[in-house]
Amino acid sequence: MQSLSNRAKKLEKKPMNFSERMYLPAIFQGLTITMRHFFKKKATISYPEQTRPMSAVWRGLHVLKRDEKGRERCTACGLCAVACPAEAITMVAGERKRGEEGLYREEKYAVSYEINMLRCIFCGLCEEACPKAAIFLQNDKTAPARYERDEFIYGKDRLVEPMPATGNNQ
Amino acid sequence: MESTVFLVKALIILAVFGVTLLIATYSTYAERKVAAFIQDRIGPNRAGPLGLFQPLADAVKLFFKEEFVPANANKFLFILGPSLSMLTACMASAVIPFGGSILIDGQYINVQAIEVNIGILYIFGVVALGVYGIMIGGWASNNKFSLLGAIRAASQNISYELAMGMSIIALLLVTSTLSLGEMARQQGEPLFGISGMNWNIFYQPLGFLIFIICAFAETNRVPFDLPECETELIGGYHTEYSSMGMGLYLFAEYVNIFVASAVMATLYFGGYNFPFMYDMGLPHNIVTLLGTVALFGKIFFFIFFFMWVRWTLPRFRYDQLMNLGWKILIPLSIANVIVTAAIILFKQEYFQ
Numbered sequence: 264m265q266s267l268s269n270r271a272k273k274l275e276k277k278p279m280n281f282s283e284r285m286y287l288p289a290i291f292q293g294l295t296i297t298m299r300h301f302f303k304k305k306a307t308i309s310y311p312e313q314t315r316p317m318s319a320v321w322r323g324l325h326v327l328k329r330d331e332k333g334r335e336r337c338t339a340c341g342l343c344a345v346a347c348p349a350e351a352i353t354m355v356a357g358e359r360k361r362g363e364e365g366l367y368r369e370e371k372y373a374v375s376y377e378i379n380m381l382r383c384i385f386c387g388l389c390e391e392a393c394p395k396a397a398i399f400l401q402n403d404k405t406a407p408a409r410y411e412r413d414e415f416i417y418g419k420d421r422l423v424e425p426m427p428a429t430g431n432n433q
Numbered sequence: 434m435e436s437t438v439f440l441v442k443a444l445i446i447l448a449v450f451g452v453t454l455l456i457a458t459y460s461t462y463a464e465r466k467v468a469a470f471i472q473d474r475i476g477p478n479r480a481g482p483l484g485l486f487q488p489l490a491d492a493v494k495l496f497f498k499e500e501f502v503p504a505n506a507n508k509f510l511f512i513l514g515p516s517l518s519m520l521t522a523c524m525a526s527a528v529i530p531f532g533g534s535i536l537i538d539g540q541y542i543n544v545q546a547i548e549v550n551i552g553i554l555y556i557f558g559v560v561a562l563g564v565y566g567i568m569i570g571g572w573a574s575n576n577k578f579s580l581l582g583a584i585r586a587a588s589q590n591i592s593y594e595l596a597m598g599m600s601i602i603a604l605l606l607v608t609s610t611l612s613l614g615e616m617a618r619q620q621g622e623p624l625f626g627i628s629g630m631n632w633n634i635f636y637q638p639l640g641f642l643i644f645i646i647c648a649f650a651e652t653n654r655v656p657f658d659l660p661e662c663e664t665e666l667i668g669g670y671h672t673e674y675s676s677m678g679m680g681l682y683l684f685a686e687y688v689n690i691f692v693a694s695a696v697m698a699t700l701y702f703g704g705y706n707f708p709f710m711y712d713m714g715l716p717h718n719i720v721t722l723l724g725t726v727a728l729f730g731k732i733f734f735f736i737f738f739f740m741w742v743r744w745t746l747p748r749f750r751y752d753q754l755m756n757l758g759w760k761i762l763i764p765l766s767i768a769n770v771i772v773t774a775a776i777i778l779f780k781q782e783y784f785q
Contacts, residue, residue: 290745290746293745293746294742294745296745297471297744297745298741300470300472300473301471303473304473305470305475306473307475309478
Protein backbone atom coordinates (compact mmCIF):
# COMPACT_ATOMS: atom_id res chain seq x y z
CA MET A 264 0.00 0.00 0.00
CA GLN A 265 1.24 3.46 -0.89
CA SER A 266 1.92 5.52 2.19
CA LEU A 267 0.31 8.98 2.11
CA SER A 268 2.99 10.92 3.93
CA ASN A 269 6.06 8.94 2.86
CA ARG A 270 7.17 9.01 6.47
CA ALA A 271 6.25 5.43 7.31
CA LYS A 272 9.27 3.28 8.08
CA LYS A 273 9.46 -0.25 6.86
CA LEU A 274 10.26 -2.58 9.75
CA GLU A 275 12.07 -5.78 9.03
CA LYS A 276 11.34 -8.64 11.36
CA LYS A 277 14.60 -10.49 11.67
CA PRO A 278 14.64 -13.98 13.15
CA MET A 279 16.33 -14.01 16.56
CA ASN A 280 19.88 -15.30 16.67
CA PHE A 281 21.07 -17.93 19.12
CA SER A 282 22.06 -15.66 22.00
CA GLU A 283 18.78 -13.77 21.70
CA ARG A 284 16.81 -17.00 21.77
CA MET A 285 18.65 -18.13 24.90
CA TYR A 286 17.35 -14.99 26.68
CA LEU A 287 20.16 -15.31 29.22
CA PRO A 288 22.16 -12.25 28.02
CA ALA A 289 18.96 -10.20 28.09
CA ILE A 290 18.15 -11.42 31.61
CA PHE A 291 21.67 -10.55 32.73
CA GLN A 292 21.28 -7.09 31.23
CA GLY A 293 18.03 -6.63 33.13
CA LEU A 294 19.68 -7.76 36.36
CA THR A 295 22.46 -5.17 35.96
CA ILE A 296 19.86 -2.44 35.42
CA THR A 297 17.98 -3.31 38.60
CA MET A 298 21.28 -3.59 40.50
CA ARG A 299 22.19 -0.08 39.38
CA HIS A 300 18.88 1.17 40.76
CA PHE A 301 19.57 -0.71 44.01
CA PHE A 302 22.53 1.57 44.74
CA LYS A 303 20.99 4.75 43.37
CA LYS A 304 20.06 7.70 45.56
CA LYS A 305 16.50 7.23 46.82
CA ALA A 306 13.80 9.69 45.84
CA THR A 307 11.87 9.38 49.11
CA ILE A 308 11.69 12.27 51.60
CA SER A 309 10.78 10.79 55.01
CA TYR A 310 8.23 13.49 55.73
CA PRO A 311 7.78 14.25 59.41
CA GLU A 312 11.54 14.24 60.02
CA GLN A 313 12.49 15.84 56.72
CA THR A 314 10.54 18.50 54.87
CA ARG A 315 10.88 19.85 51.38
CA PRO A 316 12.27 23.39 51.14
CA MET A 317 9.38 25.75 50.38
CA SER A 318 9.53 28.61 47.90
CA ALA A 319 9.56 32.19 49.17
CA VAL A 320 6.11 32.84 47.69
CA TRP A 321 4.59 29.60 48.99
CA ARG A 322 1.06 30.17 50.35
CA GLY A 323 0.68 28.11 53.51
CA LEU A 324 -1.10 28.60 56.82
CA HIS A 325 -2.67 32.01 57.53
CA VAL A 326 -1.53 34.36 60.25
CA LEU A 327 -3.24 37.50 61.66
CA LYS A 328 -0.49 40.06 62.16
CA ARG A 329 0.05 42.53 64.96
CA ASP A 330 1.50 45.98 64.44
CA GLU A 331 4.81 47.24 65.83
CA LYS A 332 3.21 47.95 69.24
CA GLY A 333 1.74 44.48 69.48
CA ARG A 334 -1.86 45.52 68.62
CA GLU A 335 -4.05 43.42 66.34
CA ARG A 336 -4.26 45.00 62.91
CA CYS A 337 -7.55 43.42 61.86
CA THR A 338 -10.58 45.73 61.94
CA ALA A 339 -13.16 43.13 60.90
CA CYS A 340 -14.04 44.99 57.71
CA GLY A 341 -14.99 41.71 56.04
CA LEU A 342 -13.20 42.36 52.74
CA CYS A 343 -11.27 39.10 53.06
CA ALA A 344 -14.50 37.15 53.59
CA VAL A 345 -15.98 38.81 50.49
CA ALA A 346 -12.86 38.13 48.45
CA CYS A 347 -12.67 34.49 49.51
CA PRO A 348 -13.77 32.31 46.56
CA ALA A 349 -14.26 29.28 48.81
CA GLU A 350 -16.23 31.16 51.50
CA ALA A 351 -13.92 29.82 54.16
CA ILE A 352 -13.70 32.97 56.32
CA THR A 353 -16.29 34.13 58.86
CA MET A 354 -15.96 36.82 61.49
CA VAL A 355 -17.91 38.72 64.12
CA ALA A 356 -17.08 42.42 64.57
CA GLY A 357 -17.06 44.23 67.90
CA GLU A 358 -16.39 47.75 69.26
CA ARG A 359 -13.20 48.51 71.14
CA LYS A 360 -13.87 49.43 74.81
CA ARG A 361 -12.00 52.10 76.74
CA GLY A 362 -8.76 50.66 78.09
CA GLU A 363 -8.27 48.19 75.23
CA GLU A 364 -6.20 50.59 73.13
CA GLY A 365 -3.11 48.47 73.67
CA LEU A 366 -4.84 45.38 72.27
CA TYR A 367 -6.56 46.61 69.11
CA ARG A 368 -5.32 49.17 66.66
CA GLU A 369 -8.68 50.64 65.47
CA GLU A 370 -12.03 51.26 67.18
CA LYS A 371 -13.50 48.16 65.55
CA TYR A 372 -11.99 44.70 65.88
CA ALA A 373 -12.79 41.03 65.22
CA VAL A 374 -14.34 39.37 68.28
CA SER A 375 -14.12 36.04 66.52
CA TYR A 376 -12.34 35.24 63.28
CA GLU A 377 -12.53 31.72 61.85
CA ILE A 378 -11.03 30.11 58.76
CA ASN A 379 -12.20 26.66 57.73
CA MET A 380 -9.03 24.97 56.48
CA LEU A 381 -11.03 22.27 54.74
CA ARG A 382 -12.71 24.89 52.54
CA CYS A 383 -9.69 27.13 52.07
CA ILE A 384 -7.95 26.72 48.73
CA PHE A 385 -4.89 28.78 49.76
CA CYS A 386 -5.29 31.18 46.83
CA GLY A 387 -4.09 34.21 48.81
CA LEU A 388 -6.95 36.53 47.73
CA CYS A 389 -7.65 37.41 51.39
CA GLU A 390 -4.10 38.64 51.66
CA GLU A 391 -4.55 40.81 48.57
CA ALA A 392 -7.93 42.13 49.70
CA CYS A 393 -6.82 43.19 53.20
CA PRO A 394 -6.51 47.02 53.44
CA LYS A 395 -4.84 46.87 56.85
CA ALA A 396 -2.09 44.35 56.01
CA ALA A 397 -3.49 42.10 58.75
CA ILE A 398 -3.72 38.66 57.13
CA PHE A 399 -0.86 36.86 55.46
CA LEU A 400 -0.21 33.36 54.23
CA GLN A 401 3.04 32.03 55.73
CA ASN A 402 5.61 30.31 53.58
CA ASP A 403 6.99 28.02 56.30
CA LYS A 404 3.83 26.44 57.79
CA THR A 405 1.06 24.25 56.44
CA ALA A 406 -2.25 23.16 57.96
CA PRO A 407 -1.40 19.70 59.38
CA ALA A 408 -3.63 16.61 59.15
CA ARG A 409 -6.07 16.10 62.05
CA TYR A 410 -8.55 13.50 63.18
CA GLU A 411 -11.72 15.62 63.67
CA ARG A 412 -13.44 17.98 61.24
CA ASP A 413 -13.94 20.55 64.03
CA GLU A 414 -10.23 20.82 64.46
CA PHE A 415 -9.87 22.26 60.97
CA ILE A 416 -11.81 25.42 61.88
CA TYR A 417 -9.02 27.71 63.01
CA GLY A 418 -10.14 30.43 65.45
CA LYS A 419 -8.29 33.49 66.65
CA ASP A 420 -6.39 31.42 69.21
CA ARG A 421 -4.51 29.65 66.44
CA LEU A 422 -4.45 32.42 63.82
CA VAL A 423 -3.27 35.53 65.65
CA GLU A 424 0.44 36.02 65.75
CA PRO A 425 1.78 35.41 69.28
CA MET A 426 2.86 38.44 71.29
CA PRO A 427 6.49 39.38 70.71
CA ALA A 428 8.58 38.53 73.74
CA THR A 429 9.80 42.12 74.28
CA GLY A 430 6.50 43.96 73.78
CA ASN A 431 5.53 47.51 74.92
CA ASN A 432 2.73 46.35 77.19
CA GLN A 433 4.90 45.34 80.11
CA MET B 434 30.08 -39.50 76.50
CA GLU B 435 26.83 -40.51 74.86
CA SER B 436 24.87 -37.86 76.72
CA THR B 437 27.07 -35.00 75.44
CA VAL B 438 26.61 -36.23 71.87
CA PHE B 439 22.86 -36.41 72.44
CA LEU B 440 22.78 -32.94 74.00
CA VAL B 441 24.84 -31.32 71.23
CA LYS B 442 22.74 -33.04 68.59
CA ALA B 443 19.51 -31.83 70.23
CA LEU B 444 20.91 -28.31 70.33
CA ILE B 445 21.82 -28.52 66.64
CA ILE B 446 18.31 -29.71 65.72
CA LEU B 447 16.73 -26.87 67.70
CA ALA B 448 19.12 -24.34 66.21
CA VAL B 449 18.46 -25.51 62.64
CA PHE B 450 14.70 -25.26 63.16
CA GLY B 451 14.96 -21.86 64.82
CA VAL B 452 17.34 -20.47 62.22
CA THR B 453 15.08 -21.69 59.40
CA LEU B 454 12.10 -19.85 60.85
CA LEU B 455 14.11 -16.75 61.74
CA ILE B 456 15.57 -16.44 58.26
CA ALA B 457 12.16 -16.97 56.68
CA THR B 458 10.72 -14.24 58.94
CA TYR B 459 13.38 -11.76 58.02
CA SER B 460 13.15 -12.74 54.34
CA THR B 461 9.77 -11.00 54.28
CA TYR B 462 11.45 -7.85 55.59
CA ALA B 463 14.37 -8.27 53.18
CA GLU B 464 12.00 -8.79 50.28
CA ARG B 465 10.26 -5.50 50.99
CA LYS B 466 13.56 -3.68 51.45
CA VAL B 467 15.07 -5.13 48.26
CA ALA B 468 11.91 -4.30 46.32
CA ALA B 469 12.02 -0.75 47.64
CA PHE B 470 15.71 -0.26 46.89
CA ILE B 471 15.35 -1.58 43.35
CA GLN B 472 12.41 0.79 42.81
CA ASP B 473 14.35 3.79 44.25
CA ARG B 474 12.36 3.83 47.48
CA ILE B 475 13.56 3.23 51.06
CA GLY B 476 11.08 0.60 52.21
CA PRO B 477 9.64 -0.09 55.67
CA ASN B 478 11.44 2.04 58.28
CA ARG B 479 8.83 2.93 60.90
CA ALA B 480 8.60 -0.17 63.16
CA GLY B 481 11.74 -0.11 65.26
CA PRO B 482 15.21 0.96 64.10
CA LEU B 483 15.41 0.66 60.28
CA GLY B 484 11.99 -1.04 60.39
CA LEU B 485 13.48 -4.20 61.89
CA PHE B 486 10.29 -5.04 63.84
CA GLN B 487 8.22 -4.99 60.65
CA PRO B 488 7.87 -8.83 60.47
CA LEU B 489 6.52 -8.81 64.06
CA ALA B 490 4.03 -6.09 63.16
CA ASP B 491 2.95 -8.08 60.09
CA ALA B 492 2.48 -11.23 62.16
CA VAL B 493 0.43 -9.41 64.80
CA LYS B 494 -1.72 -7.91 62.06
CA LEU B 495 -2.32 -11.32 60.47
CA PHE B 496 -3.17 -12.94 63.82
CA PHE B 497 -5.79 -10.30 64.59
CA LYS B 498 -7.54 -10.61 61.24
CA GLU B 499 -10.71 -12.64 60.94
CA GLU B 500 -10.15 -16.31 60.13
CA PHE B 501 -12.65 -16.62 57.30
CA VAL B 502 -13.83 -19.96 55.93
CA PRO B 503 -16.12 -19.85 52.86
CA ALA B 504 -19.62 -21.30 53.40
CA ASN B 505 -19.31 -24.19 50.96
CA ALA B 506 -15.66 -24.95 51.57
CA ASN B 507 -14.50 -28.24 53.00
CA LYS B 508 -13.50 -26.96 56.44
CA PHE B 509 -11.05 -29.71 57.36
CA LEU B 510 -9.14 -29.59 54.10
CA PHE B 511 -9.31 -25.79 54.03
CA ILE B 512 -7.34 -25.68 57.27
CA LEU B 513 -5.15 -28.65 56.36
CA GLY B 514 -3.87 -26.96 53.17
CA PRO B 515 -1.72 -24.19 54.66
CA SER B 516 -0.67 -26.40 57.57
CA LEU B 517 0.64 -29.05 55.19
CA SER B 518 2.41 -26.41 53.12
CA MET B 519 4.19 -25.09 56.20
CA LEU B 520 4.98 -28.54 57.60
CA THR B 521 6.66 -29.83 54.44
CA ALA B 522 8.55 -26.56 54.01
CA CYS B 523 10.00 -26.84 57.53
CA MET B 524 10.88 -30.52 57.21
CA ALA B 525 13.26 -30.08 54.31
CA SER B 526 16.01 -28.20 56.16
CA ALA B 527 16.61 -31.17 58.49
CA VAL B 528 19.12 -32.98 56.27
CA ILE B 529 21.18 -30.01 55.12
CA PRO B 530 24.72 -29.97 56.56
CA PHE B 531 25.11 -26.51 58.08
CA GLY B 532 28.76 -26.99 58.90
CA GLY B 533 31.60 -29.50 59.15
CA SER B 534 31.99 -31.28 62.47
CA ILE B 535 32.48 -30.09 66.04
CA LEU B 536 35.25 -31.70 68.08
CA ILE B 537 34.03 -32.32 71.66
CA ASP B 538 35.83 -34.70 74.07
CA GLY B 539 37.67 -36.30 71.18
CA GLN B 540 34.45 -37.01 69.32
CA TYR B 541 33.44 -35.52 65.98
CA ILE B 542 29.78 -34.44 65.82
CA ASN B 543 28.44 -33.34 62.43
CA VAL B 544 26.53 -30.06 62.30
CA GLN B 545 23.55 -31.60 60.59
CA ALA B 546 20.15 -32.26 62.17
CA ILE B 547 19.59 -35.73 60.70
CA GLU B 548 22.35 -37.68 58.98
CA VAL B 549 20.78 -39.86 56.30
CA ASN B 550 22.63 -41.31 53.34
CA ILE B 551 19.78 -40.48 50.96
CA GLY B 552 19.64 -36.77 51.85
CA ILE B 553 18.93 -35.48 48.36
CA LEU B 554 16.14 -38.01 47.81
CA TYR B 555 14.59 -36.98 51.14
CA ILE B 556 14.61 -33.33 50.08
CA PHE B 557 13.05 -34.22 46.75
CA GLY B 558 10.31 -36.22 48.42
CA VAL B 559 9.46 -33.54 50.96
CA VAL B 560 9.55 -30.68 48.45
CA ALA B 561 7.29 -32.66 46.11
CA LEU B 562 4.83 -33.07 48.99
CA GLY B 563 4.68 -29.29 49.29
CA VAL B 564 2.46 -29.05 46.24
CA TYR B 565 -0.20 -31.08 48.07
CA GLY B 566 -0.67 -28.19 50.48
CA ILE B 567 -1.36 -25.84 47.58
CA MET B 568 -3.53 -28.38 45.75
CA ILE B 569 -5.65 -29.19 48.84
CA GLY B 570 -6.03 -25.54 49.78
CA GLY B 571 -7.02 -24.54 46.26
CA TRP B 572 -9.51 -27.34 45.90
CA ALA B 573 -11.07 -26.99 49.36
CA SER B 574 -11.78 -23.28 48.77
CA ASN B 575 -14.63 -24.23 46.39
CA ASN B 576 -13.68 -21.36 44.10
CA LYS B 577 -12.85 -21.78 40.44
CA PHE B 578 -9.95 -19.34 40.51
CA SER B 579 -8.40 -21.08 43.50
CA LEU B 580 -8.77 -24.41 41.75
CA LEU B 581 -7.19 -23.05 38.56
CA GLY B 582 -4.28 -21.73 40.58
CA ALA B 583 -3.87 -25.06 42.34
CA ILE B 584 -3.95 -26.97 39.04
CA ARG B 585 -1.34 -24.63 37.61
CA ALA B 586 0.84 -25.16 40.68
CA ALA B 587 0.55 -28.94 40.39
CA SER B 588 1.25 -29.15 36.65
CA GLN B 589 4.10 -26.67 36.89
CA ASN B 590 5.74 -28.52 39.76
CA ILE B 591 5.48 -31.85 37.97
CA SER B 592 6.92 -30.42 34.75
CA TYR B 593 9.87 -28.78 36.42
CA GLU B 594 10.61 -31.59 38.87
CA LEU B 595 11.53 -33.78 35.88
CA ALA B 596 14.20 -31.40 34.64
CA MET B 597 15.39 -30.82 38.20
CA GLY B 598 15.70 -34.57 38.79
CA MET B 599 17.67 -34.96 35.58
CA SER B 600 20.10 -32.21 36.55
CA ILE B 601 20.53 -33.92 39.94
CA ILE B 602 21.23 -37.26 38.24
CA ALA B 603 24.09 -35.67 36.33
CA LEU B 604 25.40 -34.36 39.64
CA LEU B 605 25.07 -37.79 41.24
CA LEU B 606 27.19 -39.25 38.43
CA VAL B 607 29.95 -36.84 39.41
CA THR B 608 29.70 -37.25 43.19
CA SER B 609 28.54 -40.92 43.25
CA THR B 610 26.71 -40.40 46.55
CA LEU B 611 23.21 -39.39 47.62
CA SER B 612 24.24 -38.09 51.03
CA LEU B 613 24.36 -34.31 51.31
CA GLY B 614 26.97 -34.48 54.07
CA GLU B 615 29.24 -36.63 51.91
CA MET B 616 28.75 -34.30 48.92
CA ALA B 617 29.73 -31.31 51.04
CA ARG B 618 32.78 -33.19 52.33
CA GLN B 619 33.90 -34.06 48.76
CA GLN B 620 33.74 -30.40 47.79
CA GLY B 621 36.26 -29.57 50.52
CA GLU B 622 39.04 -31.33 48.63
CA PRO B 623 41.73 -29.22 46.98
CA LEU B 624 41.35 -28.04 43.40
CA PHE B 625 44.52 -26.69 41.74
CA GLY B 626 46.19 -26.70 45.16
CA ILE B 627 43.52 -24.54 46.87
CA SER B 628 41.76 -26.49 49.60
CA GLY B 629 37.99 -26.20 49.93
CA MET B 630 37.53 -25.22 46.29
CA ASN B 631 36.43 -28.50 44.68
CA TRP B 632 32.95 -27.11 44.06
CA ASN B 633 30.53 -28.97 41.83
CA ILE B 634 29.68 -25.79 39.90
CA PHE B 635 33.01 -26.27 38.04
CA TYR B 636 31.91 -29.73 36.89
CA GLN B 637 28.20 -29.08 36.32
CA PRO B 638 27.64 -25.46 35.17
CA LEU B 639 24.78 -26.39 32.86
CA GLY B 640 23.27 -28.63 35.53
CA PHE B 641 23.35 -25.71 37.95
CA LEU B 642 21.63 -23.42 35.46
CA ILE B 643 18.84 -25.96 34.96
CA PHE B 644 18.62 -26.55 38.69
CA ILE B 645 18.28 -22.86 39.58
CA ILE B 646 15.59 -22.30 36.93
CA CYS B 647 13.67 -25.29 38.28
CA ALA B 648 14.16 -24.07 41.85
CA PHE B 649 12.45 -20.83 40.90
CA ALA B 650 9.55 -22.83 39.46
CA GLU B 651 9.36 -25.17 42.47
CA THR B 652 9.13 -22.29 44.95
CA ASN B 653 6.49 -20.54 42.80
CA ARG B 654 8.57 -17.41 42.51
CA VAL B 655 8.61 -14.83 39.74
CA PRO B 656 8.96 -15.44 36.78
CA PHE B 657 7.14 -18.72 37.50
CA ASP B 658 4.52 -17.45 39.96
CA LEU B 659 1.59 -18.46 37.76
CA PRO B 660 -0.30 -20.23 40.60
CA GLU B 661 -0.87 -16.88 42.30
CA CYS B 662 -0.95 -14.69 39.21
CA GLU B 663 -3.10 -11.72 40.29
CA THR B 664 -3.86 -10.43 36.82
CA GLU B 665 -5.46 -13.67 35.72
CA LEU B 666 -6.51 -15.56 38.84
CA ILE B 667 -7.23 -12.87 41.48
CA GLY B 668 -4.90 -14.47 44.03
CA GLY B 669 -4.62 -18.04 42.78
CA TYR B 670 -4.77 -20.80 45.35
CA HIS B 671 -4.89 -18.44 48.32
CA THR B 672 -7.74 -16.25 47.05
CA GLU B 673 -10.10 -17.37 49.83
CA TYR B 674 -7.55 -17.36 52.63
CA SER B 675 -7.28 -14.66 55.25
CA SER B 676 -5.51 -14.22 58.56
CA MET B 677 -2.86 -16.78 59.49
CA GLY B 678 -3.96 -19.28 56.80
CA MET B 679 -2.76 -16.75 54.25
CA GLY B 680 0.21 -16.01 56.49
CA LEU B 681 1.25 -19.65 56.55
CA TYR B 682 1.13 -19.92 52.74
CA LEU B 683 3.26 -16.81 52.36
CA PHE B 684 5.60 -17.93 55.12
CA ALA B 685 5.95 -21.40 53.60
CA GLU B 686 7.08 -19.73 50.37
CA TYR B 687 9.93 -18.00 52.21
CA VAL B 688 10.91 -21.18 54.05
CA ASN B 689 11.01 -22.89 50.65
CA ILE B 690 13.25 -20.15 49.30
CA PHE B 691 15.60 -20.64 52.23
CA VAL B 692 15.66 -24.42 51.69
CA ALA B 693 16.18 -24.05 47.95
CA SER B 694 19.05 -21.60 48.56
CA ALA B 695 20.62 -23.93 51.11
CA VAL B 696 20.34 -26.91 48.74
CA MET B 697 21.86 -24.94 45.86
CA ALA B 698 24.71 -23.76 48.06
CA THR B 699 25.33 -27.31 49.33
CA LEU B 700 25.04 -29.11 46.00
CA TYR B 701 26.87 -26.74 43.70
CA PHE B 702 28.67 -24.03 45.67
CA GLY B 703 30.72 -26.07 48.10
CA GLY B 704 28.36 -26.07 51.08
CA TYR B 705 30.31 -25.00 54.16
CA ASN B 706 33.64 -25.05 52.33
CA PHE B 707 35.51 -21.87 51.55
CA PRO B 708 38.82 -21.26 49.78
CA PHE B 709 42.03 -21.98 51.76
CA MET B 710 40.00 -23.47 54.64
CA TYR B 711 42.62 -26.09 55.61
CA ASP B 712 45.69 -24.11 54.52
CA MET B 713 45.55 -21.53 57.30
CA GLY B 714 46.32 -23.96 60.12
CA LEU B 715 43.35 -22.94 62.28
CA PRO B 716 41.91 -25.24 65.00
CA HIS B 717 39.20 -27.65 63.86
CA ASN B 718 36.25 -25.97 65.61
CA ILE B 719 37.21 -22.51 64.30
CA VAL B 720 37.30 -23.86 60.73
CA THR B 721 33.82 -25.34 61.31
CA LEU B 722 32.53 -22.03 62.61
CA LEU B 723 33.97 -20.10 59.65
CA GLY B 724 32.51 -22.75 57.32
CA THR B 725 29.05 -22.23 58.78
CA VAL B 726 29.43 -18.48 58.31
CA ALA B 727 30.54 -19.08 54.71
CA LEU B 728 27.54 -21.33 54.06
CA PHE B 729 25.13 -18.71 55.39
CA GLY B 730 26.85 -16.10 53.24
CA LYS B 731 26.16 -18.26 50.19
CA ILE B 732 22.56 -18.89 51.31
CA PHE B 733 21.94 -15.18 51.81
CA PHE B 734 23.34 -14.45 48.37
CA PHE B 735 20.92 -16.95 46.81
CA ILE B 736 17.96 -15.56 48.79
CA PHE B 737 18.94 -12.11 47.57
CA PHE B 738 19.19 -13.49 44.03
CA PHE B 739 15.62 -14.84 44.28
CA MET B 740 14.41 -11.36 45.22
CA TRP B 741 16.63 -9.61 42.68
CA VAL B 742 15.15 -11.73 39.89
CA ARG B 743 11.63 -11.16 41.21
CA TRP B 744 11.91 -7.40 40.78
CA THR B 745 13.62 -7.69 37.39
CA LEU B 746 11.69 -10.18 35.27
CA PRO B 747 8.03 -10.20 34.25
CA ARG B 748 5.88 -13.31 34.58
CA PHE B 749 5.81 -16.02 31.91
CA ARG B 750 2.72 -16.80 29.90
CA TYR B 751 1.43 -20.29 30.67
CA ASP B 752 2.29 -21.81 27.27
CA GLN B 753 5.76 -20.25 27.45
CA LEU B 754 6.22 -21.86 30.84
CA MET B 755 5.29 -25.29 29.49
CA ASN B 756 7.45 -24.81 26.37
CA LEU B 757 10.44 -23.89 28.50
CA GLY B 758 9.90 -26.84 30.81
CA TRP B 759 9.17 -29.64 28.37
CA LYS B 760 10.84 -28.56 25.12
CA ILE B 761 14.00 -26.90 26.40
CA LEU B 762 14.93 -27.80 29.96
CA ILE B 763 14.16 -31.54 29.85
CA PRO B 764 16.04 -32.27 26.56
CA LEU B 765 18.89 -30.08 27.79
CA SER B 766 19.10 -31.90 31.11
CA ILE B 767 19.00 -35.31 29.42
CA ALA B 768 21.82 -34.21 27.12
CA ASN B 769 23.69 -33.05 30.21
CA VAL B 770 23.31 -36.48 31.82
CA ILE B 771 24.54 -38.26 28.69
CA VAL B 772 27.53 -35.99 28.18
CA THR B 773 28.49 -36.23 31.85
CA ALA B 774 28.20 -40.01 31.81
CA ALA B 775 30.26 -40.24 28.60
CA ILE B 776 33.04 -38.10 30.03
CA ILE B 777 33.15 -40.14 33.24
CA LEU B 778 33.28 -43.40 31.28
CA PHE B 779 35.97 -41.98 29.00
CA LYS B 780 38.07 -40.96 32.00
CA GLN B 781 37.69 -44.40 33.60
CA GLU B 782 38.65 -46.21 30.39
CA TYR B 783 41.65 -44.18 29.30
CA PHE B 784 43.07 -42.28 32.27
CA GLN B 785 43.08 -44.79 35.09
